[in-house]
Amino acid sequence: MADIFIYGTLMHQPLLRVVLGAGFDVVEQVAARLPGWRVEAVPGEVYPMVRADAEAEAHGLLLRGLTDEALARADFYEGLDNYGYLRKPVVVQTEDGPAEATVYVPLSQDGVSAGDWSLAAWAEKWGALSALAAEEVMWWMGRATTVEVGRRYGVICTRAQARLNSREEAPTTLRRRAREGDVRVNALRRPYAGFFAVEELELSHIRFDGGDGGPIQRAAFVSADAATVLPYDPKRDRVMLVEQMRPGPLARGDAQPWVLEPIAGRVDPGESPEECAHREAMEEAGLVLERLIPTGGYYPSPGAKTEYLYGFIGLADLHDNAAGLGGVAGEGEDIRAHIVSFDAAMTLLESGEINVGTTVASLLHLAARRDGLRGQS
Structure with a gap:
């Protein structure tokens, strides 16, 4: 096991739950500070980075008790072999004193700062979308490298935006009003994913006569709105x-x-x-x-x-x-x-x-x- 200090988008709990999977329910989250580092926005991006600064202090969360699977999932999401990040050993400060941990930091500290980064402001605009995008990202774990997924991340986000848009309530005055469990996706395959994606679904759904219609095989061409x-x-x-x-x-x-x-x-x-x-x-x-x-x-x-x-x-x-x-x-x-x-x-x-x-x-x-x-x- 290894403890991780997080300071950016992973502090958004819905996103962290998707990334860690079942490990989210057992991990302990502790408020912590990382002296000698500063959280700042990345020019042209919505996520932050940490940069060494002897006079600063980064505030975040210490994740304790991560399972090996949860740690592997976090490493995959952070894309250690794609985005130029490494998990660096550090000592963070908690209410109970110093604690050893690791933190994701970029290999290069070069670049111009885009100023302070706000988790609240980010979550308001990007939190729900990022959690939905993470669902597709994590589905690819074990099926594609982070390099491959990283190349697709932009279009993954457009598909996530479409799913977010789909949450808007639509009228159901004549047609059936769907209830939880009326449609069940038992298996999902993505044989192709690029600018568009193809999803093969094995599903079942409630029939108009009250019976269970399934299992049936369907395929969908998935794109942005x-x-x-x-x-x-x-x-x-x-x-x-x-x-x-x-x-x-x-x-x-x-x-x-x-x-x-x-x-x-x-x-x-x-x-x-x-x-x-x-x-x-x-x-x-x-x-x-x-x-x-x-x-x-x-x-x-x-x-x-x-x-x-x-x-x-x-x-x-x-x-x-x-x-x-x-x-x-x-x-x-x-x-x-x-x-x-x-x-x-x-x-x-x-x-x-x-x-x-x-x-x-x-x-x-x-x-x-x-x-x-x-x-x-």
Whole structure:
């Protein structure tokens, strides 16, 4: 066994419970101080680090009685062979006097400080998301190295953000209201995990006749949530459509893989769907939206995909020079924007040239709201 002094995100109890697993219930947590070290924020990151400072003192928790399994889990989460950390022997101070421990510290102490780091401020914005991300991280223990998991951590966090979003209560006036235990996942496999992930599930669930429907095998294509926004100028009665080559139609064998869509993008960790819509409008089309009108959220293909879309109409000034080329070059985006009249867009929809579900849904929502929006302009 080895005792660990923790000073950062692991002090968040829901996260620590996920990381330690069953070992969380037996570990003793003691308030402690580490003289000669300072906790500080890392530039561009949400987690802190400790830096040697003879005049400072780091406050944290001493974890006593860690099982070998819990210690191995903590080492895996901290990524000793990925993030350049080591577990260094130290002496911490407790109410009962000095105690020997180890602490995770970066191999390099170089870099500029980003100032003080606050656990309370971090937990308010990132705590729930980090605990959900840790569930996937820890699932990979014994299945992948921390180097491999570290490369995926960004997209793991986007999937965690989607799970966090899914906690929002949704109406159940006609459909069954799920209760705890109505669906049971007995086994989970992830044969692929990259920008997207594939999850194979063995599950059972309550049937409408009251029986137990299972076990059954299902698979889901797991991705981040996304926001779509159809820019509309009510004064000129114009919309903006963006065009780009998409791998979905290409892989299907479609002879025309360039498609017409609303502006869209994934909801990044810590980002709201509204913030995503504004950001993507600027990235894809250099467009500043005046106001967002929500058109609802939905699963485009719930039989196989976890993707959940937040739809918006974005009021904007679509002048003659508003269309052009856009996209983030570093992400391989090549986007062309088109400004067309509302009637022309509906003609494209009726002809089948618009064949993307998000564009169809966005235009139909706009058609239902168009008169009211034009009356306000």
